[in-house]
Each structure stands twice: as structure tokens, then as C-alpha cells.
Amino acid sequence: AGDGELDQALREAVELNVLVPTSNDFYRFRHALLAEAVYDDLLPGERVRLHAAYVDALASGRANGTAAELARHARVARDLVTAVDASIRAGDEAMAVGGPDEAADHYQTALELLSDPGARAEVPVDIGLLGSRAANALVASGRAMRAISVLRELLDGLADDWPVEQ
Numbered sequence: 001a002g003d004g005e006l007d008q009a010l011r012e013a014v015e016l017n018v019l020v021p022t023s024n025d026f027y028r029f030r031h032a033l034l035a036e037a038v039y040d041d042l043l044p045g046e047r048v049r050l051h052a053a054y055v056d057a058l059a060s061g062r063a064n065g066t067a068a069e070l071a072r073h074a075r076v077a078r079d080l081v082t083a084v085d086a087s088i089r090a091g092d093e094a095m096a097v098g099g100p101d102e103a104a105d106h107y108q109t110a111l112e113l114l115s116d117p118g119a120r121a122e123v124p125v126d127i128g129l130l131g132s133r134a135a136n137a138l139v140a141s142g143r144a145m146r147a148i149s150v151l152r153e154l155l156d157g158l159a160d161d162w163p164v165e166q
Contacts, residue, residue: 051077067093068106075113084110084123091133100140107134108150115157127154 010027013019018034019027029035042050054073057063059082071086091106110130114120120127131154138147 048077052079055079055082066090071106071109075109080113080119081123084113084119084125087113088125088130088133091137095133095137095140100137104134104137104141104143104146107137110134111150111154 010019014021014027017030020030022028029038039047051073054063055070055077058065058070058073067086067089071083071090074080074083074086087106087110091103091110094100094103094106107130110125111127111134114123114125114127114130131151134150135147138144138150
């Protein structure tokens with residue numbers, strides 16, 4: 001669509017009280033339920049492209065957002081490298097402000113994304129360090145048993161020929 005068509009569609013959406021201008025170049029839906037309905041109506045490929053555009057805007061600095069927001073959009077956009085990196089950064093940010101429960105969730109998300117050996121080959125991450133961060137955050141949030149489970153899962157997932165430290 002050309003700029004004229006986009007402007008006309010935006011004008012119509014504002015006149016019908018579907019969208020509300022928030023600044024010179026931005027709009028938001030007037031009601032959250034309407035935004036949810038529009039999102040639910042998107043085809044899967046449209047959703048992936050929409051989230052990929054958010055990833056691009058957040059990563060380039062054209063839009064402001066947190067590492068947690070970047071991680072969420074990257075997961076839906078199927079951008080594994082960005083999703084893992086942003087999830088780890090979101091965990092680090094949460095720990096820095098005293099949010100171990102949230103940090104643990106972000107670290108566990110990164111671990112889940114890396115659960116496939118092919119993903120670990122694609123994303124250069126020290127899985128042991130990530131597991132340690134997740135376990136520390138879980139212990140700090142009062143979930144010691146979950147920390148043990150996470151570490152056991154990591155140890156069980158190591159290859160049989162993994163070098164043993166002497």
C-alpha cells in the first residue's frame with residue numbers, strides 16, 4: 001500500500017474511533033479487546049512478519065523497549081538467536097533490580113529455546129553458565145527444588161562423550 005492509502009486507512013480508523021493518535025507518528029487501539037481481536041484475526045505468517053518488524057525496530061533503536069519485549073517478539077518471529085540473547089539479557093536486567101523470580105523465568109525460557117541440540121549449535125551460549133544463572137535466580141526466589149530440577153535436566157542433556165574435568 002502506498003503512503004496515501006495508508007493515510008486514508010489511518011484517518012478512517014481514527015474517525016471510527018478504532019485507533020487513537022498517541023503522538024505525531026504513532027497510534028494505539030482505543031480498546032485492548034479490539035487490539036486482541038485484530039491480532040487473533042492475523043494469519044500465522046502475518047504474525048511472524050509483524051513480530052519480526054518489532055524485532056527489527058527494537059534492535060535498531062527505532063523503537064524503545066526492554067530486553068524482555070525484544071525476547072517475546074523474537075520468539076514469535078522465530079528469531080532464535082535474538083530470542084535467546086534477549087532472554088538472557090532480560091534475566092540479567094531483572095536480577096540487577098532485585099527481581100529473581102522474573103529473572104528465573106527469562107533464564108528458563110532461554111534454556112527451553114536451547115533444549116534442541118541444533119539450537120545450541122546455532123546460538124553460541126555457555127549452557128553451563130546459563131544453567132547456573134537460572135539456578136541462582138530460582139534459589140533467590142525461593143524455588144530451590146526447581147533449581148535442582150533445572151540443573152538435573154541440564155546434566156541429563158549432556159552428551160555421553162562430554163569431556164570430564166580432571
